[in-house]
Amino acid sequence: MDWIAVGTLGASVIGAVGALGAGVIAWLVYRQQKYADYPAISVEITPEDTPNWYLVEIKVLNQSTVHWKADKASLLAPSGAKLVNFFDATRVNDGAGNDIVRLDLTETAKLTSDAATYLTVAPAGTKGNQLWLGSSDRHSETLFLFMPPSSSMQVKLRFRICSTEAKQRRKTIDISRTLIAHPAKATA
Known part of the structure; x- marks a missing residue:
């Protein structure tokens, strides 16, 4: 088993989950600011x-x-x-x-x-x-x-x-x- 490939894949998955979480948080903040401006x-x-x-x-x-x-x-x-x-x-x-x-x-x-x-x-x-x-x-x-x-x-x-x-x-x-x-x- 190639542990370097597994480690790289794991880091990629963790990075993707982190990016998705950041995107959801950014969308929630945007939505809140959008309605606060009315x-x-x-x-x-x-x-x-x-x-x-x-x-x-x-x-x-x-x-x-x-x-x-x-x-x-x-x-x-x-x-x-x-x-x-x-x-x-x-x-x-x-x-x-x-x-x-x-x-x-x-x-x-x-x-x-x-x-x-x-x-x-x-x-x-x-x-x-x-x-x-x-x-x-x-x-x-x-x-x-x-x-x-x-x-x-x-x-x-x-x-x-x-x-x-x-x-x-x-x-x-x-x-x-x-x-x-x-x-x-x-x-x-």
């Missing part, structure tokens, strides 16, 4: 005082080194439900010079399953002025959701954001929630 997103949906209306608060915390902006908010289900952005909702003056959102005056027939989005966030670590949209690394998009009285309480939303880099990156977030019964529905 903003973190959380969503809360709560009933509004107006029957059949819900507040959708989408909060974004940027963890990357580039600006991100909201691209689109869409309602996938249920059919008949509608979305409107906080800035586009019907407003009235309260007599003291303040504009207040009046969802009960909003014409739902004119709304669609898509809502305009205005959110922008600055790179991670940026401390900004709260009055200036997109000057900080965290921000939120506020939407109102209209649910027809006979619709399912299962809601599916899609929220898309994109980076402002030359080679734009997109992130699509599908949100599924079971809504809490609206207080007005529970008493009816």
Whole structure:
């Protein structure tokens, strides 16, 4: 038996296993860094005082080194439900010079399953002025959701954001929630 050949073969096998292990570790680190370079997103949906209306608060915390902006908010289900952005909702003056959102005056027939989005966030670590949209690394998009009285309480939303880099990156977030019964529905 040629022990030199066996030793060489053993060293080759050990080297190949070591290279494979290094490749797996490199892939895991790459995958972790790839997802760490996207903003973190959380969503809360709560009933509004107006029957059949819900507040959708989408909060974004940027963890990357580039600006991100909201691209689109869409309602996938249920059919008949509608979305409107906080800035586009019907407003009235309260007599003291303040504009207040009046969802009960909003014409739902004119709304669609898509809502305009205005959110922008600055790179991670940026401390900004709260009055200036997109000057900080965290921000939120506020939407109102209209649910027809006979619709399912299962809601599916899609929220898309994109980076402002030359080679734009997109992130699509599908949100599924079971809504809490609206207080007005529970008493009816």
